Amino acid sequence: MRHVDVAVAGLGLSGAATAWAAVRRGHDVAAFETYEAGHRRGSSHGHSRIFRRAYLDPFYVELTGRAGHLWERLAAETGQNPLDRVGGIDHGPGRGPEDMTVLLREHGVAAELLDREEAARRFPGIRFAGPATYDPEGGVLDPEAAVASMVRLAVAGGAQVAYETPVRDIEEDGDGVRFRAGDETWHARTLVVAAGSWVGPLLGGLVPLPRLTVTEQPIFYFAPYEPGPWPTIVHGATSESPEMYALPEGPLVKVGDHVHGGVTTADGRDFAVPAEARSRAVEYVREWLPGLDPDPRSETTCLYTRAPGEDFILDRQGPIVVCSPCSGHGAKFAPLIGELVTDLVEGAEPIARFALTPPA
Ligand SMILES: Cc1cc2nc3c(=O)[nH]c(=O)nc-3n(C[C@H](O)[C@H](O)[C@H](O)COP(=O)(O)OP(=O)(O)OC[C@H]3O[C@@H](n4cnc5c(N)ncnc54)[C@H](O)[C@@H]3O)c2cc1C
Known part of the structure; x- marks a missing residue:
């Protein structure tokens, strides 16, 4: 032994x-x-996950700060930085941009509350229905x-x-x-x-x-019409769509639905992308991400284990x-x-x- x-x-x-x-x-x-x-x-x-300080819960805001320092340590020890701080946008009523901005600032993040016009001016590829929080520490991680x-x-x-x-x-x-x-x-x-x-x-x-629920989450990749930097985006649920997220991965933008996903098991999942998930993502891009061509370039799935x-x-x-x-x-x-x-x-x-x- x-x-x-x-x-x-x-x-x-x-x-x-x-x-x-x-x-x-x-x-x-x-x-x-x-x-x-x-x-x-x-x-x-894959090569992209959202790093953000932007949580509405101070417990997680504090943990993201500690994690951020450790990502920097990893970069320093290897000479390779897996975290590209492109900045993050949170918008939609479910993300509470006003409260979010106050909370982040209380935790030392130089977050900005952008009104709808300013947000649209700074991020023309995104449609805003109200204000947004800009989190300058947010970015994309390469897992x-x-x-x-x-x-x-x-x-x-x-x-x-x-x-x-x-x-x-x-x-x-x-x-x-x-x-x-x-x-x-x-x-x-x-x-x-x-x-x-x-x-x-x-x-x-x-x-x-405790109960752990495994779901198979589809992800879609879309091409921007114009080259240029994209922030990470978390868009709180609206009356028409669930919480959605988007983030740049290479020349494309990855879009996913945080809520819907077929319940499965680690060994029982089938890697299939349901047609209704694809339609939901395409509709979302048409409506909220006008800077992207709504014809997906590729798609895949990944497992969530929800506690x-x-x-x-x-x-x-x-x-x-x-x-x-x-x-x-x-x-x-x-x-x-x-x-x-x-x-x-x-x-x-x-x-x-x-x-x-x-x-x-
Ligand atoms: C679609 C999607 C989008 C996400 N987006 C984000 C995001 O934007 N931001 C964010 O912070 N997080 C995000 N996450 C969550 C994040 O990716 C996960 O929290 C993280 O990858 C979990 O890693 P893990 O090591 O716990 O699990 P895993 O990556 O699944 O690793 C577990 C490993 O254990 C191995 N294993 C299983 N059984 C055994 C065994 N008996 N013996 C040895 N090895 C075993 C498996 O093969 C596997 O490699 C996302 C997740 C998904 C699926």
Whole structure:
């Protein structure tokens, strides 16, 4: 049997960040991933995710600030910056631009409240029905580049990393946990389960989890009529459309619907894009993003794992740490997730809101 201090199951953004943080803090780490590096079956593939300070909840505004510093640290340690701060726009009644701007400014973000005319002047590719918040710290993250950088740093710091090696048959064992990985049996003092949409199937029965709902989210790519910088956009629900988001990825703009997505399982999803989702995205672009050609250039899907209240689950039961930070907005926090999970590995109490049994 092989022994390690900290084992990590899963090398998406969360597992890669955990391996990097745990190694940096002096732990002996082994990390395992079911599939090949850069696979597209989970939640961390592709080249764009929104980073924003803009939340209406001060708890998350504070966490985005901490995460932002850690993204800068990653860039400094690798010489490659996965975060391009192109700026972010939040608009629509559901985003409360007036309150949002005040909250961000209270947290030291130089956010601006743009009236409708000023917003339209600055961002002619977007249609505004009211005011907008401009978040200058917002930007686009490249998740695949970030995973690769964090894994590289973890390996450079001594972590063992094995791809195409699923973790299975987990059982508590004396002072730790025993599991199979590939052909070998391992014993770890702590096992971090950062398995994305597979957290439920992998831990079912071992750790009582809150309800986790896996959905397959379609994403569409549109071409701008004019070249030029695009901000990231979160458009709160209107009477005609659900909350939508958009962000530049290379020469195209990616558009997604945060709300609708077919309920599925990590292994049962079919990678298909429903026709009504495509129609909804095209209609949305026609109505609200006049700077884009509404004929999609490409499309794909990605898995959300939604926890109650769109919060995360970061907690420990005995030697097992549950790391499920998705709910469709976890990417921006990845390096902070690595730190928070390593805190749990070292015996810290969970953040109450992220506990397996959150406060009522
Ligand atoms: C369409 C879409 C858009 C999003 N947009 C944003 C955004 O704009 N901003 C933002 O902040 N967040 C966004 N997110 C959320 C963000 O991408 C996720 O929070 C993040 O990628 C979750 O990473 P993860 O590592 O927890 O999960 P995953 O990336 O799914 O990684 C889990 C890994 O565990 C592996 N695994 C599973 N079982 C095992 C096992 N038994 N043994 C070993 N390995 C295993 C899987 O193969 C997988 O590689 C979006 C998500 C989606 C799907």
